[in-house]
Each structure stands twice: as structure tokens, then as C-alpha cells.
Amino acid sequence: MSKKNGQCESLVIQGGRVIDPGSNFDEEADLFIEKGRIKEIRSRKTQKSSSRTSMPVIDATEKIVVPGLIDMHVHLREPGREDEETIVSGSEAAMAGGFTGVACMPNTEPPIDDGSVVRFVLRKAESTPIKVYPVAAITKGRQGKELTEIGDLVSAGAVAVSDDGSPLSDPEIMRRALEYTKMFDIPIISHCEDLSLTSRGVMNEGRMSTLLGLRGMPPVAEEIMVARDIALTEYTGGRLHIAHVSTARSVELIREAKRRGVRVTAEATPHHFSLNDESLRTFDTNLKMNPPLRTARDVEAIKEGLADGTIDVIASDHAPHSIEEKEVEFDAAPFGIIGLETTLGLVLTELVEPGVFDFSAAFATMTLHPAQILGVEGGRLQKGEKADVTIIDPLKKWTVAVHRFKSKSRNSPFGGRELTGKIECVIIDGVTVFRSQN
Amino acid sequence: MRRWRTLALKSRHLLGLEGMSKEDIELILDTATSFKEILERPIPKVPTLRGKTIVNLFFEASTRTRISFELAEKRLSADTVNFSKATSSVQKGETLKDTARNIEAMKIDMVVMRHSAPGAPHFLARCLDVPILNAGDGAHEHPTQALLDMYTLREKYGTLEGLNVVIVGDISHSRVARSDIWGLKTMGARVTVCGPSTLIPVEVDAFGVNVNYNIDEAIQDADVIYALRIQMERQTSGLLPSSREYHHRFGITQERLRPLKKRVTIMHPGPINRGVELASDVADGEHSLILDQVLNGVAVRMAVLYLLSGEEGTVE
Numbered sequence A: 001m002s003k004k005n006g007q008c009e010s011l012v013i014q015g016g017r018v019i020d021p022g023s024n025f026d027e028e029a030d031l032f033i034e035k036g037r038i039k040e041i042r043s044r045k046t047q048k049s050s051s052r053t054s055m056p057v058i059d060a061t062e063k064i065v066v067p068g069l070i071d072m073h074v075h076l077r078e079p080g081r082e083d084e085e086t087i088v089s090g091s092e093a094a095m096a097g098g099f100t101g102v103a104c105m106p107n108t109e110p111p112i113d114d115g116s117v118v119r120f121v122l123r124k125a126e127s128t129p130i131k132v133y134p135v136a137a138i139t140k141g142r143q144g145k146e147l148t149e150i151g152d153l154v155s156a157g158a159v160a161v162s163d164d165g166s167p168l169s170d171p172e173i174m175r176r177a178l179e180y181t182k183m184f185d186i187p188i189i190s191h192c193e194d195l196s197l198t199s200r201g202v203m204n205e206g207r208m209s210t211l212l213g214l215r216g217m218p219p220v221a222e223e224i225m226v227a228r229d230i231a232l233t234e235y236t237g238g239r240l241h242i243a244h245v246s247t248a249r250s251v252e253l254i255r256e257a258k259r260r261g262v263r264v265t266a267e268a269t270p271h272h273f274s275l276n277d278e279s280l281r282t283f284d285t286n287l288k289m290n291p292p293l294r295t296a297r298d299v300e301a302i303k304e305g306l307a308d309g310t311i312d313v314i315a316s317d318h319a320p321h322s323i324e325e326k327e328v329e330f331d332a333a334p335f336g337i338i339g340l341e342t343t344l345g346l347v348l349t350e351l352v353e354p355g356v357f358d359f360s361a362a363f364a365t366m367t368l369h370p371a372q373i374l375g376v377e378g379g380r381l382q383k384g385e386k387a388d389v390t391i392i393d394p395l396k397k398w399t400v401a402v403h404r405f406k407s408k409s410r411n412s413p414f415g416g417r418e419l420t421g422k423i424e425c426v427i428i429d430g431v432t433v434f435r436s437q438n
Numbered sequence B: 001m002r003r004w005r006t007l008a009l010k011s012r013h014l015l016g017l018e019g020m021s022k023e024d025i026e027l028i029l030d031t032a033t034s035f036k037e038i039l040e041r042p043i044p045k046v047p048t049l050r051g052k053t054i055v056n057l058f059f060e061a062s063t064r065t066r067i068s069f070e071l072a073e074k075r076l077s078a079d080t081v082n083f084s085k086a087t088s089s090v091q092k093g094e095t096l097k098d099t100a101r102n103i104e105a106m107k108i109d110m111v112v113m114r115h116s117a118p119g120a121p122h123f124l125a126r127c128l129d130v131p132i133l134n135a136g137d138g139a140h141e142h143p144t145q146a147l148l149d150m151y152t153l154r155e156k157y158g159t160l161e162g163l164n165v166v167i168v169g170d171i172s173h174s175r176v177a178r179s180d181i182w183g184l185k186t187m188g189a190r191v192t193v194c195g196p197s198t199l200i201p202v203e204v205d206a207f208g209v210n211v212n213y214n215i216d217e218a219i220q221d222a223d224v225i226y227a228l229r230i231q232m233e234r235q236t237s238g239l240l241p242s243s244r245e246y247h248h249r250f251g252i253t254q255e256r257l258r259p260l261k262k263r264v265t266i267m268h269p270g271p272i273n274r275g276v277e278l279a280s281d282v283a284d285g286e287h288s289l290i291l292d293q294v295l296n297g298v299a300v301r302m303a304v305l306y307l308l309s310g311e312e313g314t315v316e
């Protein structure tokens, strides 16, 4: 049932390559949708030609049909910075990027640290078809001192808690948060950064910061906190999700923790697997984000982590900033770039095309895994599931044009870059909410 | 009457010495020689940049560099506008972008810029359609300082090829060190950096320099010791225990120089903390080129301004 206008669409997506990572299904098939849910997936193996039907048809010949993509790490800026993004504009950007669901981070103004703010976000999200999953703050006012009313936040609809934007320095608070969230089986999404080691840093510390004279943020500032949070998770039995992993050693720490059975998952952003700190020679403030772009060796390690499943999820860390804020000296610019509309293209161009992993593994990181980690519906194409579906032309080449973004902001370093793989169509609860214009 | 060849640098701006070719550096140093002759005349002034307006944008306090540039501009008969504003890293008021728009509206021909943020002149170069001359951007580069240092050394040794230069002090925070390293390496000198390990940046070998934490070893075979200024704030930020310990381990004193086989030339970008980086008798000693650096600074800056202006010049 679409919350937009209550219409229940029935349709059939014909002749596409249907990939469902959750059931290892990867075949040419017709996908039948009825009353907003998946009714049947009919393989072309058993039936060669198109199924005859009176339902509306979407021709997906030579296209890929996957579960609706989920981005579990975006900043929608509402409430507080509606000039940079709103829940509605962010949702438009998400749909254009192939997403049917997004999890939004709590560093808003006021922050999502109270049930009323969760309800505000969900109410705003009713005017868009996209499924918005609020992530709440771990501590009141994001001050790192007292736990928020996590029970109340979860009842209101929060799917996880996070310190993103204001990392928890105090290990005691982190320990209690990991213990307390066990009652709700939600993950703690941790932005791993030891603030005393990164103070006033603006880029990765290494060869490039030395050459450019910019103050560095050493990789060890991330790794110390990854190690700390893994140790606390192991001790408490809580559930940890590490946001935007950016260094080779972080990947190793997570790999080793998983081997020991620690309940830890992790995500990487498209910029951390497609750009490195060499690019900062231009002093382009759209290359300033936190964690910063690391070295080429770290980029390789992130790819290996994705390939062997150490990193479960690809998430954009979509962080809109106004042009005025970014058009300043590198030191003065805020951290963050937008990513909703370039994620899929970068995944296909930087990971699938070069063979880092196949379609099924790639889409698992954007469908099944985030849905499982957040404990939300979707992420699967199976009979009876909600009909959230994304159709992709995997071979289509296009050039990123930031002025055509649906996002209110333009702070992307990928403008002008040619990518392979374009979103054709997005369906949420059986309703077509986005179709590519060409 | 001598007429210069119409020569131009490969780049429209002077943002740094990283990547600048040997030919371009030589062109600047050769041009500076002609200007130094002018500076030694009774009326040290030429009409080369008459009618041109240059703005000196100083977002960070700097008396010496600003005066040196102003003098160079006046000697070339340019009109100058000074704009000084000390800004903290958190910006308030007018943005650099707005400043750029104003410069555009005022039809200024060239910009000399000092700023505490690395890359600030690169940002301005993207906004503006006039040559930008970097007079120091944070810890990144200070190209005219390095050019005047190379000019001074070339004047003394004839060539930079094969010279052993030891740069001593706070390499991490030094734009002078970065520009000097790039320039000296390009010109064939060998460079060693020496200083407290907390003030040597990570992966400094990326510059193609040797690293030595022991000053007495580092200067064994040195032709030139280039002492950098130590900022007192390094103590409070935990990078240095005390200036006393710094002087003890890295200060250049007569006792340290006496056992050396070669005569060592002493340089410093100024202003000197006497008794910290250099003992007074070393700073003022016969092998010190510190005052030559100051005079040559004007000639080198005249050369750069002239070459970036795109003017075809004559000297009578």
C-alpha cells in the first residue's frame, strides 16, 4: 500500500535479469506485483517468452531488476538546515539514485534525541514515497554525557542509535550504550574518531598532508576507536555497526573481530573506494570529508574488505552543504559531500566493472545487508515481500552533472565524471515513483 | 639600452615551486640579476610596471614580506593597494570569494597574497582572471622566499648543483622549508632536514630529502645551514619541551661549527629568535648571508612581478 495516495498498483516487470542476493536468485524472469507486494517471480528458464498479462507492463529487457536500494547513512539536514536539504528534497535525490529507503542521521538541529523529533521526521517523510528510517542520538543533545531515552526513541520509530557528527569520547558511555541497546536489538552506529588525535585536522595525515602543508588526521585516530568499540562490543555482547570505514588497519581489525564472532558489521562509502588523498592537490573543498580520503593502499584494502564480506554495506554518508559554506579556504570548509545520486554509478564503475565483486554481492551491500542490520522490511525480492524494486541499465554510460541533481546541494567531487550504470525505474510498494528521463 | 627577451613563465601564477621547471627558476634568477643592478643605482627605479595596479592581500601579519613586496612594486613604478586583515581559521565577515569579487570589480592587474590557509591562493586563482603571486600560504609554500634563498646561494657559489644544504628546525609547519626543498632539489642541490622528531612531518622522504635527528651528524658535510624560525607556541602545543632544550640540541653555535672541515654558510628566513635557532655571533658572523637574503628579496620579487605581468620590459 503506497502511503502517497493509497493506490495499490499491480504490474509486471518483464524480461529483466532479476537478482535477489538474499535467495541467490539471478535469472532472467518476469516479476509480478499485486497490491503493493511481490506476487510471483516467474523464471524464463521454465517459460521462454513473455508471460501474457492484462496488467501494466514495464519492459526490463537487458536491464537488471534488484530489491529497492537502501542507504543506511544519509544526512537529510531537517530539522535545522532546510536550506541545504530537506526530507523531501533528500528523498527526491534518493529516488533518483535508485533508493527506496534511507536511514537519516541524528545530527540535526534540534538533534534526533527525543521521541518527538523522531515523530517529526516520520511525519515529514509521509509526503514522500521513500521509506525514511530515523537514527537517533546515543546521548542527550549529542553531548556524550547521558544516554537518550532509547526505549522511547525505538518505540517512536528509530531503527538505530549513532554518535555520527559528535563521536563518543567516553568509553564508559559507549559501554553502557552497547549494554542498554541489547534490550532492543538495535545496532550502535559508530563514527570512529579519537578527537584528540584529529584536532584541527582537515585531511588524511601522510605523504600528501606533508606535501600540502595541511593539518593531518592520522589513520590511527580511526583505528584506536574501531579497536575500542570492538573490544567493548565483545565484552558487553552488544551490536556494533562501524560507519564509513576508511583505513586498511580498520578493515583488518573488523575482519579479525568477525572471525572471533563479535557482533560487528561495517560500511564503506563510495568516495572511500573511488578516491584517494592524491586528489587533494587541487585544494577542492568537495574533497574534504570526515573520515578523510586516505591513501591508494587504503582504497585497495576497502575493496578487499568489500570483496571478502568484511565490509557488509555501501552507504553514501550523503552530507549536503551549501555552496557558500564550501566556497571557502580548505581549512574553513565544512566536512562532507553528497552521494545519493552517484552511489550506484560508482559501485558499478569502480567495483563491478573491474571485477572486485559480482552484481549479486554488490547489490547485497545496498539491499539485503542494510535491511538486516537495521531490522527493516525490504532488501529482498521474494514472494510476499513489499514490492520495493529498482531497475537499472547496467551498461548505460552517463556523465555526472551536479546542476541536475535533485538534492538541494551541489557538493560532489564527481561532477564531470563518466559512470556506467544508470537508474531506469524505482518502484515503492508497487508504485512507480521514478523513471529516468530519456 | 638593453632589451629583455619577451619571456614568460610556464605558469600564469606563482603558487609554489613544486613542479616548477629548472628553466623557469633560472629565468627568474637571471631576471633578478638585472633588477639587482638597478637596485644598486642612485635612483633605483624603473618604469616597467607603470600603470599597473597590484594589490597586496595580507590575511596574516607579516611585516617583512609585505615591505619587501611593496618596495619591489614601487621600484617597478606599479600602483599598489594594501589590504591587511588578520583572520583566524574560523572566518568571520567577508569571505575570500567576496574579496575576489571586489578585486575583479576594481580592475586590479595582479594580486600578491599571504594567507594562513594552505591552498588559499589556489582558490583565488580559480576565482580571478589575473596573475596570483603566493606570498605564503599556511604551511604549504612560500615560493619567493625560496627563490631569494636560491638567488643568494647562486650569487655566492655560482651554482646550486651539488650543494649540501641542511635545513634545521620545524619542518612540519614551515612553508619556507617546503618551497626551499622543491627549488633546491630541482636545481640539483642535496637537502637534509634536521630537527626534533615531533617537528619532522610524516613521510617527509616524499620530498626526496635525507632526515637526520642529530644536528652534529647532519652538518658534518654541509655547505649551507638553513635555520628555520621556531614558533614559541610549539611548546604549549606539546611538540617541544622547551626552547632551552631546542637550543641545546639544535641551536647553531660557534662550538658546533668549529670542528667542521668546511666553511659553512648560515641562512635564516627571519625574524631570528637569537639564542634559540642561532647564537648571535653565528647570525652576525662573517659566514652569515642573512642580510644578503633581505636585499636579494626585493630583486627577486621585482623579477617575479615583472615576469608574471606579461609586460615586455626595457632597462636603460
Ligand SMILES: [Zn+2]
Pocket (backbone or CB within 6 Å): A164, A165, A191, A243, A244, A290, A291
Ligand atoms: Zn561520520
Ligand SMILES: [Zn+2]
Pocket (backbone or CB within 6 Å): A073, A075, A105, A164, A165, A317, A319
Ligand atoms: Zn555521517
